[in-house]
Amino acid sequence: MLSPVIDPEGAPFWRYAAQGELRVQACADCGALRFPPRPCCPHCRSFGVEWRPLSGHGRVWSYVVPHPPLLPDYAERAPYNVIVVELVEAPHIRLVGNLVAEAGAPIDSLPAERIRIGARVRFVADPASGLPQWVPERP
Amino acid sequence: MAGIKDATAIVGIGQTAFAKQLPENERTLACRAVIAALDDAGIDPGEVDALASFTMEETDEVELAKAVGFGDLTFFSRVGYGGGGSCATVAHLAAAIATGQASVGVAWRSRKRGSGPRPWRDTVTQLPTPAQWTRPYGLLRPVDEIAMLTRRYLHEYGATRDHLFNVALACRNRANQNPAAVMYDRPLTREMYMTSRWISEPLCLFDNCLETDGALACVVVSRERARDCRRPPVYVHSAAQGLPAQHHGMVNYWNDDPLTGPSWATARHLWKHADFTPEDVDVAQIYDAFTALIPLSLEGYGFCGRGEGAAFTEQGALESGGRLPINTGGGGLSEAYVHGFNLINEGVKQLRGNSTAQVPGAATCLVTAGEGVPTSALLLTNRS
């Protein structure tokens, strides 16, 4: 599987995620949330940054089910799901991820037939990799 | 404003064969297409002084200039973002020639995607830093990235796979009329479409463009010079590039409205400088790496309202004789996928009156580059 190639702006996201915390970059001056992380605020041009903790509650904005040809590790799991989650507190902050049966479960652990746009999902951290995952709010 | 409106014209087009596999390398194919385009224009290669291509083009200006025998070059330019660069190559040449920086420009693209490796198969290039937010989760290929927008589009507007099929069918029907098309003798049926294998649900095999080897080129000169060329001029009426606010490439999931892609930004500038409107477009060549890009582009370029692009495809609207015939050579879905350059040349053929699926009396044509990435578009006309 591919691991994120982490840049300085994004590093805190991955660090918090590995601790099981969903935090999003926010402007230290005007407070606007932004994603993906970047050096300065597109609203007020401030370079001041803070990392705002969010509840981790979201909804499925869209999803796809890739089939081969794919990179070998992914082909072995295909068909699996990839979802885009919009966060309940900040719907314009959307995160790409996988909907899995439980924390640590593989990307094909939840049948695609069970996924719906608008379904409520919750952020968890994969205990092995530290990567973010999403589980159904009501399994 | 003087600008570039009708100040320049495309006077030559050239292409190689299109096939899943061609024996010659990209550099050789590039030379063949460029020489064919100059021959079509009746212009000696020694007169070429401007070049434009895609940043992803592997044959560079130095190699091309010395192989084909160009004169001194005074302008050369490259445009990024893959298929988003196609129309911008012509736009850059038009701007250079209209402002006196050069007099004879050649734009080209040579590509071996049918027989070469897929870029996304290379795990090293698979993870440029911005992809940290998408690729580890298995959103690996352009088709996966666009399928995500497609699913949302279908959900938001009640569009169906039948609408995507309308697009695939229109392109295939035109390719069936075009002997140069890869899919010339291969008709498509609804049953074939609906039972084909998935690539990335909700996109199936026939929602994807062809992997093709081939090269194309065109020649741009001033309107004055165009009068002396071998073929009737096709004027560059309006041209624009577009990189909208808070855009994020194919994974454009993070702006306020991910379903309004770069075509919207491009269209605003394109129409601002045009003497006609979408209602006056006789034929369109719309970038079709994936079927879903067509409804999104129809909305972006103003042929219908937001959310109406799928319904626009009904009742044969995109077919010959329909409200807006598109991709009359077969497009990327069924003629060849050479990063959209075949759409430029097909636009020229329509306005010369010699397309294999000629729209009677076509005088205006929209050509677009890749939607979903920073893009570009041209309005062409044969009216002087």
Ligand SMILES: [Zn+2]
């Ligand atoms: Zn700010």
